[in-house]
Amino acid sequence: MKRCFVLFLSLLLIGCQAAPAPDVFAAPSPSPVPFCVVLDCGHGGFDGGAVGVDTGVVEADLNLSIGLLVRDALKRRGVSVRLTRADGNALGETKRADMQARGAILESPDADCTVSIHMNKFSDRSVAGPMAFYQAGAEAGQRLAAAVIDKLCDALGKPRRLPNPADNFVTRVPTAPSVLVECGFLSNAADERNLQDPDYQVLLAEAIADGVLAFLCAQTENLSDGTSLLPADVVK
Numbered sequence: 001m002k003r004c005f006v007l008f009l010s011l012l013l014i015g016c017q018a019a020p021a022p023d024v025f026a027a028p029s030p031s032p033v034p035f036c037v038v039l040d041c042g043h044g045g046f047d048g049g050a051v052g053v054d055t056g057v058v059e060a061d062l063n064l065s066i067g068l069l070v071r072d073a074l075k076r077r078g079v080s081v082r083l084t085r086a087d088g089n090a091l092g093e094t095k096r097a098d099m100q101a102r103g104a105i106l107e108s109p110d111a112d113c114t115v116s117i118h119m120n121k122f123s124d125r126s127v128a129g130p131m132a133f134y135q136a137g138a139e140a141g142q143r144l145a146a147a148v149i150d151k152l153c154d155a156l157g158k159p160r161r162l163p164n165p166a167d168n169f170v171t172r173v174p175t176a177p178s179v180l181v182e183c184g185f186l187s188n189a190a191d192e193r194n195l196q197d198p199d200y201q202v203l204l205a206e207a208i209a210d211g212v213l214a215f216l217c218a219q220t221e222n223l224s225d226g227t228s229l230l231p232a233d234v235v236k
């Protein structure tokens with residue numbers, strides 16, 4: 001549990017806006033351990049996911065493109081990233097095998113949070129824009145999803161929307177706070193076009209990374225109030 005203490009010390013290195021705590025920061029710092037985010041690019045291989053109505057674009061490919069941009073954006077912010085997949089392949093030969101392998105990565109015990117990247121689709125083609133889902137009842141997951149959807153809406157110049165509770169494999173399985181990001185609707189003409197635009201993909205990825213980092217920093221700031229989530233072996 002000393003890792004939490006190390007994370008606290010590493011705030012200075014990753015640019016969190018924490019209140020100063022001179023006594024702590026004056027202490028000799030052990031090697032900083034960055035936040036660790038498990039990043040899941042949804043679908044892959046035999047499982048392409050949703051298909052764009054107008055262009056036939058495959059969701060799995062967009063998930064990978066945007067996911068890799070999120071990885072890069074998080075790394076630039078000093079965050080360590082573990083991907084579920086870094087290429088077009090699935091994680092197993094069957095859906096069951098894929099979910100088993102994906103679930104094992106999502107359960108990584110050292111993950112500070114998990115982020116799954118997907119694209120949405122709906123019968124009403126007017127429905128558009130990003131959404132963020134958290135596991136119903138998970139307070140930290142809700143804060144993570146709120147931070148991400150806030151940054152996404154701000155980046156796109158859209159009114160903010162609330163995160164949505166749900167019960168999905170990718171938010172149910174992780175022990176760390178988790179969010180499922182639906183970047184846009186492949187059933188909406190403008191979204192489908194935008195989601196294939198490299199500049200738009202970068203915009204989304206940077207916003208997702210900003211949201212994740214805002215959540216992680218807020219979590220860690222709670223450690224500095226003295227009452228604290230600090231484990232006993234650190235407080236001693």
Ligand SMILES: [Zn+2]
Nearest residue numbers: 042049118119
């Ligand atoms: Zn999907």
